[in-house]
Amino acid sequence: MAKRIDVHGLTAYYGAHKAIEDITMHVEPTSVTAFIGPSGCGKSTLLRTLNRMHEVTPGGRVEGKVLLDNEDLYGPEVDPVAVRRTVGMVFQRPNPFPTMSIYDNVAAGLRLNGIRYRKSELDDIVERNLRGANLWHEVKDRLNRPGSGLSGGQQQRLCIARAIAVEPEVLLMDEPCSALDPISTLAIEDLIDKLKTRYTIVIVTHNMQQAARVSDRTAFFNLPAVGRPGRLIEVDATEKIFSNPSVPDTEDYISGRFG
Amino acid sequence: MTGRLRPPEDPGGEEERLRAAMPPGEPGPTRDLPAGAPGARPPAAPSPAPPGAAPPPAPRPVLRPPRLPRWSLAALLTGSLAVGTAAGLICRLSSHLQWGLIAAAVFVAATFGLTARVEGRRRAADRLAALLVWACFAVAVLPLAALVGETVARGAPGVDGYFLTHSMNGVLSWQHGGGVYHALLGTLEQVLLASLLALPVGLLTAVYLVEYGRGRLAAVVTFFVDVMAGIPSIVAGLFVLSLWITILDLGYSGLAGSLALALLMTPIVVRSTEEMLRLVPNELREAALALGVPKWRTTLRVVLPTCAGGIATGVMLALARIAGETAPILLLVFGTNMINRDPFHGAQSSLPLYVYEQWSFGTEPAYERAWAAALVLIALVMLLNLLARALARWKGPRPGP
Numbered sequence: 001m002a003k004r005i006d007v008h009g010l011t012a013y014y015g016a017h018k019a020i021e022d023i024t025m026h027v028e029p030t031s032v033t034a035f036i037g038p039s040g041c042g043k044s045t046l047l048r049t050l051n052r053m054h055e056v057t058p059g060g061r062v063e064g065k066v067l068l069d070n071e072d073l074y075g076p077e078v079d080p081v082a083v084r085r086t087v088g089m090v091f092q093r094p095n096p097f098p099t100m101s102i103y104d105n106v107a108a109g110l111r112l113n114g115i116r117y118r119k120s121e122l123d124d125i126v127e128r129n130l131r132g133a134n135l136w137h138e139v140k141d142r143l144n145r146p147g148s149g150l151s152g153g154q155q156q157r158l159c160i161a162r163a164i165a166v167e168p169e170v171l172l173m174d175e176p177c178s179a180l181d182p183i184s185t186l187a188i189e190d191l192i193d194k195l196k197t198r199y200t201i202v203i204v205t206h207n208m209q210q211a212a213r214v215s216d217r218t219a220f221f222n223l224p225a226v227g228r229p230g231r232l233i234e235v236d237a238t239e240k241i242f243s244n245p246s247v248p249d250t251e252d253y254i255s256g257r258f259g
Numbered sequence: 260m261t262g263r264l265r266p267p268e269d270p271g272g273e274e275e276r277l278r279a280a281m282p283p284g285e286p287g288p289t290r291d292l293p294a295g296a297p298g299a300r301p302p303a304a305p306s307p308a309p310p311g312a313a314p315p316p317a318p319r320p321v322l323r324p325p326r327l328p329r330w331s332l333a334a335l336l337t338g339s340l341a342v343g344t345a346a347g348l349i350c351r352l353s354s355h356l357q358w359g360l361i362a363a364a365v366f367v368a369a370t371f372g373l374t375a376r377v378e379g380r381r382r383a384a385d386r387l388a389a390l391l392v393w394a395c396f397a398v399a400v401l402p403l404a405a406l407v408g409e410t411v412a413r414g415a416p417g418v419d420g421y422f423l424t425h426s427m428n429g430v431l432s433w434q435h436g437g438g439v440y441h442a443l444l445g446t447l448e449q450v451l452l453a454s455l456l457a458l459p460v461g462l463l464t465a466v467y468l469v470e471y472g473r474g475r476l477a478a479v480v481t482f483f484v485d486v487m488a489g490i491p492s493i494v495a496g497l498f499v500l501s502l503w504i505t506i507l508d509l510g511y512s513g514l515a516g517s518l519a520l521a522l523l524m525t526p527i528v529v530r531s532t533e534e535m536l537r538l539v540p541n542e543l544r545e546a547a548l549a550l551g552v553p554k555w556r557t558t559l560r561v562v563l564p565t566c567a568g569g570i571a572t573g574v575m576l577a578l579a580r581i582a583g584e585t586a587p588i589l590l591l592v593f594g595t596n597m598i599n600r601d602p603f604h605g606a607q608s609s610l611p612l613y614v615y616e617q618w619s620f621g622t623e624p625a626y627e628r629a630w631a632a633a634l635v636l637i638a639l640v641m642l643l644n645l646l647a648r649a650l651a652r653w654k655g656p657r658p659g660p
Contacts, residue, residue, distance in 0.1 A: 056548055058473065085551030095542040099564040109550035112560050159546070166550055 002029040002200040003086075003169045005050060008065040011229070012045050015059035019045045021229035023064070025219060027170075032192060032201045034211035034238065037221035038253070042230030043204045046221070047172050050202065051087035052080040068170070085113070088168035092175040094155035096147035096162070103143040105158055106130060109166035125165060133161035134191050153184020160191060164199070171195065173203040177210065189214050208254055212242050220250045327377055335373065339366035363394070407637070414634030417627045423635070427596035427613075432620035439632045441598040442613035446639070448602040449513045449592065449609055450582050453520035458574065460521075461528030468529070469536040470558050488526035495522040496587030504591065511593040513602030516609070519587035524577045531573025535566040568651030575647040579640045585611040610636040 005027040012020050020042035027033045035043040048054040049062050052073060066073040073083050096105045106126045110117060117125070126143070130136040135157040139150070147158050156176055163171060173192070177185040192201060192214050205211050211218050219235035234247045245251050343362025352358060367390050375383035425438030464484070468477055499519040503509050539562050547557040563570070588594075593606035594616060610632055617629035 051549065053545065053549055056545065081551055081553050083551075084549055089545075089549035091542060091546065091549075093542060095540070095546045097543060097546070097561055097565070099561075099567075108547075109552070112547060112550065112552040112556055114556070162546075162550065 002198065003069040004029045005170065005200065005202075006065075006067040006070075007046075007050075008067065010046070010049060010062065010064035010066060012042070012049050012054055012062050013060070014045075014057065018229040020221075021231055023232045025232055025235045027200060027202055028217060029200045030196060030198070031216040032196050032203060032214050033235075034215035034218045035202065035204045035221060036206075036208065036211050036218060036253075037230070037233075038223065039206075040230070041221040041223050043221050044174050045230075047089075047174055047202060047204050050170070050172055051089055052083045053089060055080070085166055086168055087170040087172060088163040088166060089172045090156070090159050090163050090174065090176050093179055094152055094159050096150075096155050096158050098146070098148050100147060101144045102130075102139050102147045102150070102158060105147040106161050106165050108162055113166070129161040129165040130158075132164055132195070133157045134187060134194075135161060151184070153180045153187060156180060156184065156188060157191065160188070160195075164195070168199065170200040170202070173201065175204050175206060178206060185210070208242075212238060218242070220245070220247075220253065222249055222253070324379065325377055327374060331373070332370065335369050336366055339363070339369060366390075410630065410634050410637060413627075413630040414632075417631030418634055422628075422631055426598045428598070430596070432617075432625050433622045435624045437624075437628060439610070439613060439628070439635055441595065442608040442610045442632065443635060443639070444598065444600065445513060445592065445602075445607035446582060446609040446611075446636070448600075449517045449520060449588070449607070450578060452514060452517035452602055453524055453581055454574075454578065456517060456521035457524035457528055457577070461525045461577075462532055462570070464525075464529045465532035465536060466558060466563075468533055470554070470562070484526045484529045487522070488530065490522065492519070492523055492584050493586040493590075495519045496590040498522070499587065500590050510604070511591060511606045512604055513592055513599075513607040515591040516588045516607075517602070519591055520581040520584060523584065523587075524581050527577040527580060528574060531576065532570050535569035535573065536562065538569065539565050568648075571647040571651040575644045578643055582640055582643075583611050583636065585609075585615055588612045589615070610639070 007023055007025050007027075010020065010023040011018060023046060035047065037043050045054060048057075050066060050073075054060045054062060062074060064074075068083075068086065072078070096102075097108055100108060103126055104111070106129050107117075107122055110122070110125065127136060127140075130139060135154060138154060139158075147155065150158060156179075160171075160176075177188050180188065189210065192203065195201060196216075203211075203214065215238045217235060218238045218241040220233045220241065221230050222233045223230050233249055234241070234245060236246070240246075241250060242254060245254070251257075339362045342365045343358045343360075346352075346361045347355070347358035367387065370390065371383050371387050374386050421436075422438045423443065424440050425436075426441035427437045428441075430437035464480065468480060472480065496519045499515055499522070503515045503518060504511065509515065543561055543565060544557055547561045548554065552561075588609045589612060592609060592612070594608050594612050595606040596608070599605050599607045614629045614632045614636070617625040617632065
């Protein structure tokens with residue numbers, strides 16, 4: 001099930017621009033790891049290298065290693081499509097497929113991968129994952145309505161249901177609550193707490209309180225200077241980072257002295 | 260005077276508006292309204308205060324500026340029409356169009372002037388812009404309405420079951436009767452064949468350009484699509500004529516016409532589809548890719564359905580464009596009065612060619628047939644359009660509740 005991620009000397013580029021440089025860290029299985037840091041420091045870029053979504057951007061390329069339970073994601077014969085099936089992702093803005101109903105959105109990952117299911121089987125999967133995303137009770141009477149008709153928070157939970165329906169082992173979340181109100185944010189955070197018993201979760205957030213609330217480990221990233229690539233400053237248990245960080249920059253950032 | 264303190268470019272609208280709303284006790288020194296001016300509302304008098312209450316608050320003119328009453332525009336319009344008619348009669352202008360133009364100009368000028376005087380410069384400019392937009396709308400729509408109206412009025416009497424199910428075989432130009440069946444059949448077959456040739460090429464080219472194309476090849480393809488879009492239809496016709504009929508000696512046929520039509524259709528399909536594909540947000544592609552969906556399936560199942568409506572509209576525009584082409588048909592399909600169901604051998608006819616032929620006969624029955632065939636052509640294109648829209652609505656993004 002949930003897998004451990006080891007990042008070794010990872011450098012990522014957008015064309016000639018180096019976005020992050022020489023990142024080495026690991027992510028524990030069945031736990032929540034938060035990435036924090038100022039805008040443009042490469043948190044999202046690092047997140048996108050973990051399921052090979054970085055290379056979807058034109059000019060995006062990566063040097064270094066990302067090991068998923070000791071298997072290098074950037075190895076010579078690795079299929080990026082297979083990687084993305086194992087490492088799911090939830091984006092900053094809720095993005096349900098506009099042509100599909102709520103039901104079809106949850107089933108999209110399975111159907112689009114060309115796997116044929118019996119109707120009853122698919123019904124079970126859809127219900128299980130909507131329950132898993134704490135959305136079932138709100139939508140069970142309108143599964144055939146378009147997903148775009150839901151509220152922002154519901155759409156985001158629909159996207160989470162869609163992501164976990166393909167049964168990934170790792171779930172990456174790129175600022176999943178930044179477009180949501182506090183109540184929806186709370187719903188998502190409760191959900192993250194529930195999901196971490198089964199998945200390895202990595203979450204990028206700009207909200208320090210959120211990082212403190214939901215994560216077990218926190219990684220702080222920073223830019224040494226404008227135009228320079230982002231670097232990992234430190235990664236440690238969340239309590240330690242928020243109470244007694246070993247690098248003064250981290251404390252400055254967390255206490256709001258800059259950033 | 261406060262005016263001195265204002266920057267010189269201030270139009271003075273605010274000042275004027277404030278003045279106009281002031282109680283009459285305070286004279287607006289420069290441009291006070293005459294009491295009986297049309298539309299000049301009596302200045303907002305403070306409502307009588309209840310006895311014993313505090314003195315009424317000062318009126319707040321900025322929030323309730325003077326407005327022209329509703330009927331003033333109708334009155335202005337009537338007045339302008341009267342002026343236009345009078346001017347036309349006095350100057351003995353024979354064209355009623357000139358009367359209308361004079362009335363329109365008077366109406367615009369009077370509306371602007373009056374609004375500027377009563378409501379201020381900003382609202383006057385707003386009204387002027389609105390009038391210009393309406394005028395442009397009318398200029399765009401009137402010819403269309405006139406064209407459709409004229410075609411329906413002249414063509415409708417000639418369209419009946421007989422007309423739609425008979426050819427012109429054995430009918431002489433001065434005789435009544437005859438029909439459009441062979442031309443309708445020809446148009447349908449030629450447009451269908453051209454679509455079969457052009458749609459796969461056009462759609463796949465657009466998908467390549469947007470989803471896969473990088474670097475030089477994509478730039479070259481884009482350039483040649485633009486070049487193709489500029490080819491006049493007669494040149495496309497001559498090209499196919501020289502290749503298909505003169506060099507390969509394959510003879511006149513509906514297919515030869517379809518080849519030329521496909522040449523004309525492809526760039527339109529590519530450009531419109533390209534635009535639509537670019538409108539699909541990247542987030543949807545990323546959402547599908549992040550689910551572990553291969554790129555080709557993402558394109559096929561997520562990207563294309565999302566913009567199906569726009570693509571269908573573009574395809575319909577292309578179809579409508581080629582359904583009305585005459586030049587390549589004249590060169591390559593040749594035209595006939597008989598029914599030829601086989602688009603691969605022998606001459607066929609088509610609706611635009613039929614209209615052209617009948618018109619050139621110059622007899623009354625032929626004129627009637629030309630108008631009726633023109634109506635059939637317009638109705639056909641309209642029908643295709645509605646079909647495509649229905650298809651797009653059925654497959655496209657679902658609107659929220």
